[in-house]
Amino acid sequence: MAAVLASMLSTTGTSHASAGDDRTTPTASPLVLDAAAPICPAGYVCLFVDVDQKTGGYMWAAGAYHSNFTQLPCEPGWKCKTLGDFNDEASSWHNNTNRTYCVSWGINGGNPDNSMPPGTYGNFTTTGWNDEASSIGFIGCP
Ligand SMILES: [Ca+2]
Numbered sequence: 546m547a548a549v550l551a552s553m554l555s556t557t558g559t560s561h562a563s564a565g566d567d568r569t570t571p572t573a574s575p576l577v578l579d580a581a582a583p584i585c586p587a588g589y590v591c592l593f594v595d596v597d598q599k600t601g602g603y604m605w606a607a608g609a610y611h612s613n614f615t616q617l618p619c620e621p622g623w624k625c626k627t628l629g630d631f632n633d634e635a636s637s638w639h640n641n642t643n644r645t646y647c648v649s650w651g652i653n654g655g656n657p658d659n660s661m662p663p664g665t666y667g668n669f670t671t672t673g674w675n676d677e678a679s680s681i682g683f684i685g686c687p
């Protein structure tokens with residue numbers, strides 16, 4: 546049990562590649578989008594603080610994931626509800642990868658999830674998911 550807890554609390558993501566559900570362990574830090582002109586490059590999945598892919602946010606390379614958005618700072622100018630962290634802040638997405646991603650209501654994934662199929666983008670305000678995402682992954686997406 547102690548080993549499991551240590552694995553879940555780790556932020557390095559490099560020492561537990563054998564973990565069963567990858568969404569329980571974060572990967573290396575995602576890249577920070579430019580608040581002035583955010584774009585979601587090919588091969589990345591991106592989450593934005595504001596609707597219509599405006600202001601800042603985070604992007605992950607295909608195959609990456611993050612299990613705890615409270616670990617991601619919310620930068621000044623991103624129009625976050627607070628200036629604390631990225632948890633419960635995402636209002637739009639763009640999945641510019643070839644795999645289905647989903648955001649989860651809670652930290653460490655789990656149900657309910659909200660799938661973002663390959664090539665899709667949109668506003669979470671239309672899906673009941675505005676300012677709710679706490680983690681992102683691709684394993685077990687509905
Ligand atoms: Ca928001």
Ligand SMILES: [Ca+2]
Nearest residue numbers: 650677678679
């Ligand atoms: Ca949440």
